[in-house]
Amino acid sequence: MASGAEIIAVDWGTTNRRAYAVARDGTVIDQVSDGQGVLAVESGGFPAAVADLRARLGSGAMLLAGMIGSNRGWVEAPYRSCPAGLDELVGGLKRIAESDAAIVPGLSFAGDDSVDVMRGEEIQLLGAVAAGLVSPNAPACHPGTHAKWVKLEGGRIVAFRTVMTGEMFALLKKHSIIGSQLQAEIAPGPSFAAGVRRSLERCELTAELFQIRARGLIGGLSDEEASAYASGLLIGADIRTGLSFVGRGGAVALIGDPALTALYAAALRETRRPCFEVDGEAAFLAGIKALTEIMR
Amino acid sequence: MASGAEIIAVDWGTTNRRAYAVARDGTVIDQVSDGQGVLAVESGGFPAAVADLRARLGSGAMLLAGMIGSNRGWVEAPYRSCPAGLDELVGGLKRIAESDAAIVPGLSFAGDDSVDVMRGEEIQLLGAVAAGLVSPNAPACHPGTHAKWVKLEGGRIVAFRTVMTGEMFALLKKHSIIGSQLQAEIAPGPSFAAGVRRSLERCELTAELFQIRARGLIGGLSDEEASAYASGLLIGADIRTGLSFVGRGGAVALIGDPALTALYAAALRETRRPCFEVDGEAAFLAGIKALTEIMR
Numbered sequence: 001m002a003s004g005a006e007i008i009a010v011d012w013g014t015t016n017r018r019a020y021a022v023a024r025d026g027t028v029i030d031q032v033s034d035g036q037g038v039l040a041v042e043s044g045g046f047p048a049a050v051a052d053l054r055a056r057l058g059s060g061a062m063l064l065a066g067m068i069g070s071n072r073g074w075v076e077a078p079y080r081s082c083p084a085g086l087d088e089l090v091g092g093l094k095r096i097a098e099s100d101a102a103i104v105p106g107l108s109f110a111g112d113d114s115v116d117v118m119r120g121e122e123i124q125l126l127g128a129v130a131a132g133l134v135s136p137n138a139p140a141c142h143p144g145t146h147a148k149w150v151k152l153e154g155g156r157i158v159a160f161r162t163v164m165t166g167e168m169f170a171l172l173k174k175h176s177i178i179g180s181q182l183q184a185e186i187a188p189g190p191s192f193a194a195g196v197r198r199s200l201e202r203c204e205l206t207a208e209l210f211q212i213r214a215r216g217l218i219g220g221l222s223d224e225e226a227s228a229y230a231s232g233l234l235i236g237a238d239i240r241t242g243l244s245f246v247g248r249g250g251a252v253a254l255i256g257d258p259a260l261t262a263l264y265a266a267a268l269r270e271t272r273r274p275c276f277e278v279d280g281e282a283a284f285l286a287g288i289k290a291l292t293e294i295m296r
Numbered sequence: 297m298a299s300g301a302e303i304i305a306v307d308w309g310t311t312n313r314r315a316y317a318v319a320r321d322g323t324v325i326d327q328v329s330d331g332q333g334v335l336a337v338e339s340g341g342f343p344a345a346v347a348d349l350r351a352r353l354g355s356g357a358m359l360l361a362g363m364i365g366s367n368r369g370w371v372e373a374p375y376r377s378c379p380a381g382l383d384e385l386v387g388g389l390k391r392i393a394e395s396d397a398a399i400v401p402g403l404s405f406a407g408d409d410s411v412d413v414m415r416g417e418e419i420q421l422l423g424a425v426a427a428g429l430v431s432p433n434a435p436a437c438h439p440g441t442h443a444k445w446v447k448l449e450g451g452r453i454v455a456f457r458t459v460m461t462g463e464m465f466a467l468l469k470k471h472s473i474i475g476s477q478l479q480a481e482i483a484p485g486p487s488f489a490a491g492v493r494r495s496l497e498r499c500e501l502t503a504e505l506f507q508i509r510a511r512g513l514i515g516g517l518s519d520e521e522a523s524a525y526a527s528g529l530l531i532g533a534d535i536r537t538g539l540s541f542v543g544r545g546g547a548v549a550l551i552g553d554p555a556l557t558a559l560y561a562a563a564l565r566e567t568r569r570p571c572f573e574v575d576g577e578a579a580f581l582a583g584i585k586a587l588t589e590i591m592r
Contacts (some may be wrong), residue, residue, distance in 0.1 A: 079514065108514050115510045146473075146506060162506040165472070173465045177442075177460070204537040205501050206530065210442060210458040214411045218375065218404050232431040234502065 005029050005060040008053065009288040012068035013037050014145065018281070021057040026289050032056050038067045038074075046074035050099060062101035063288055066120030069094060069103040079108035079117060085156035086287075090294045104291070109160050116162050121255075123147045124280050127287020128255050129155045133278050139246035140253040142280070143235075143260040145170070149242035155229050161245040165238040169231060178212045181226035188266035191225040195232020196267045200240055208233055210232075235267045237250060243273060256280040301325050301356040304349065305584040308364035309333050309416060314577070319354040322585050328352050332584045334370075342370035348396060358397035359584055362416030365390060366400040375404035375413060381452035382422050382583075400587070405456050411432065412458050417444045417551075420576050423583020424551050425451045429574045433468045436549040437535075438576070438589035439556040441466070445538035457541040461534040462556075465527060474508045477522035484562035487521040491528020492563045494534055504529055531563045539569060552576040 003023035012019075016036035021030040032053065041049050056285055061076070061293040069077035078093035084107050092105035120269035121142040128134040129152065136155035142148040145166040151159040173182040186192065198208060215221035221229075246252070251274035261277040268275045301317035309335035317326040327363075335555040337345050346358070373390035380403050388401035394556035402415035417438040424430040425448065432451035440565065441462040447455040469478040482488065494504060508526055511517035517525075542548070547570035550557040557573040564571045 045477065110327045110514070114507055115515045116506075117513055119509050160504065162510065163500065163503045165502055167472060168502050168505075171471055175467055175471050176463060202498060204533050206457065206461055206464050206533055207459045207537040210412075210460045211410055214413050214458065217407070217413055219411045237500050237502055241503040 123287035130290035131286035191228035196236035199236025419583035424579040425584035429580035487524035492532035495532025
């Protein structure tokens with residue numbers, strides 16, 4: 001157990017969770033990372049799951065973000081509507097007094113052409129801005145299961161758009177007819193770039209994915225080429241959507257898992273749009289630090 | 297057991313099979329339809345599965361089409377390359393003398409922009425032509441797990457293109473975050489038409505699918521609307537690909553499961569391309585009849 005932690009910060013997603021014991025000066029004293037995402041916790045099991053984290057990380061006030069605040073999580077923290085910054089997140093905290101815990105709300109967006117929701121990415125995005133890693137007006141992208149493309153203005157999230165890129169790749173890999181061809185590690189080489197370019201040319205995804213099967217059967221496509229090409233197709237479709245959404249101007253801040261931001265950076269090279277990568281864990285911790293400073 | 301059958305014809309797919317005892321005059325004497333597709337038969341289990349069919353349908357010569365001839369089936373019947381008609385199918389029959397059976401080969405296609413494979417649809421397509429239900433030069437579409445768009449010339453298949461529409465819908469329905477919203481029966485009403493039109497406008501599928509989740513959470517989208525809209529999006533993307541592939545000219549022959557051809561007909565109405573529906577079972581039986589006449 002880590003004594004002396006001021007905050008136990010938890011990034012509690014659908015399939016994974018990461019929890020950090022953070023000292024008052026921002027130092028991470030201890031951490032836990034496991035597969036106990038909200039879908040792995042049975043109904044009514046959250047108090048026990050939270051107590052387990054406390055036993056491992058100490059008695060500090062708990063700040064939880066992500067799907068833990070959804071209708072599949074512990075206690076629902078209603079969405080705050082955009083535009084929203086750190087102040088709005090603090091204003092929307094769902095406090096659970098008996099557990100000395102608070103859940104960060106997600107964000108919703110209603111535009112002319114789309115509506116959208118996010119839970120968890122907002123901390124990383126606003127944390128990256130608070131830490132000076134990202135400009136307050138940058139176009140940003142958070143790759144992942146449900147990739148988010150975000151317009152920032154004055155350090156607040158004003159609009160965003162989701163593309164279910166990571167989930168689609170996982171569905172294809174686990175359950176589809178081309179799944180056996182998608183098990184190889186994805187390298188951002190020529191096959192990946194070819195997939196990106198094919199999507200930028202506006203191919204039809206459901207048609208192009210079957211090409212992977214046909215080329216595997218009669219075209220000599222290797223499994224390494226297949227997984228990279230499929231990933232390139234999906235990420236290419238993602239950045240085409242995202243760049244159209246965030247519009248021109250400024251390097252794109254890629255915030256998240258370094259393995260994913262590297263693939264998105266490789267894909268963006270095919271468009272010549274400048275970009276830079278920000279580690280999602282550092283951004284999350286910066287967001288937690290900024291939130292606690294406002295809460296004091 | 298149906299005695300007097302000349303042919304036991306089997307449409308043996310990935311997840312289902314349909315078998316018919318057919319008299320010399322083409323009359324269907326008896327039939328079996330069950331979920332014993334090739335994936336449900338364990339390794340080495342095909343002789344027993346075939347014997348089971350014989351016990352139910354009689355001792356006639358057996359003609360099998362579909363995934364039964366793939367590398368996941370009983371005995372592999374190598375693809376015949378396009379252009380191919382009924383003569384080429386007979387030329388490519390994989391005979392299994394000890395079982396008095398023959399497996400119809402699938403077709404492969406290599407074009408400038410795509411390669412492709414089919415197994416099973418070729419019998420229905422060429423059978424529909426042989427029976428005079430479809431013109432020998434018609435553009436045709438066989439909706440399904442892997443929808444096929446086909447160019448016919450002189451009664452032969454000269455080129456085709458696959459879109460994995462049915463499989464994608466099944467993946468989303470069974471395994472995705474929007475799965476619970478896709479359980480309702482699909483009606484080709486306003487939500488379906490809106491999905492078709494959205495795809496015809498070249499939306500990005502992975503972005504638009506997440507709109508179903510967001511609109512379900514904060515936009516008031518009902519599950520009936522969600523499933524019809526998702527189906528419309530996927531079929532819209534399919535017909536955009538398919539119409540571009542088959543080109544202008546002629547009503548599209550929609551051959552297959554009547555529930556699916558009805559949805560494709562509804563989708564095609566949004567494009568004003570004329571079309572007509574042909575029952576896939578009748579087309580399959582016509583194809584078997586035409587094959588056996590050549591084999592005599």
